[in-house]
Amino acid sequence: MHQQVPILKIDDFWIASVQGSLHDQDVIEFKQALLSKIMQPKSRGLIIDLTVLDVVDSFVTKTLIDIRGLAKLMGIPVIIAGMSPAVAITLVEMGLSLEGVDTALNLQKGLDKLRNAGKER
């Protein structure tokens, strides 16, 4: 069974809420779906909400870094929202850093961040 990650649009911001656990193929499809969304004109930002994601391993981390890298090329800010403390601690201990990836406590804070960044421009 494959898990679809819903990708919503609020104003010009894309929001993807990852549900539960993802298989590798889901992760790959998720990345492709996100990239095709943010390539659309008038995209101004992307929030990936990990609130209910159980495990972030090196494969998922690599995917997040890839997404962030490509979005950066297109000038689109990416925010990772809602990563649980346990997942964050585990990532740090593994020596994985989401370097250059902006984070927010939750979806709302992520949206606020993107909106404020937009105003500053």
Place this chain on the structure above:
Amino acid sequence: MLERESSIENEFDIVAARRGAKEVANELGFSTVDQVRIATAISELARNVVLYARMGSIVVRPFCEGGQQGLEIVVADKGPGIPNVELAMTDGYSTSGGLGAGLPGARRLMDTFRIDSQLGQGTTITARKWKA
């Protein structure tokens, strides 16, 4: 009683294995962070099995030593083996374009970590986590 053995052949098995390990860790009373540590280590080792050895098995079992309780995981495959274990354990070393964080990361998440690997024979990784 709580011991679980599962075969690992594809990405679905990876998800099932880490979910199963998390359940066992939870039943044993491991903290939330430890549950995530264990599940993440399993995820790394199981993915390596699928990626490099095609198939293998995972056993998750409670153990008690010196009055201390913990969880042991044994991940075994009959794949190609690891030619240079020290190199494979180095951060950033990958033969598949990955981050090279799986083995060194899993080692840091667990309390003990042992790799037995023989070329052409396979690889067995045994790791333990004590209950804090």
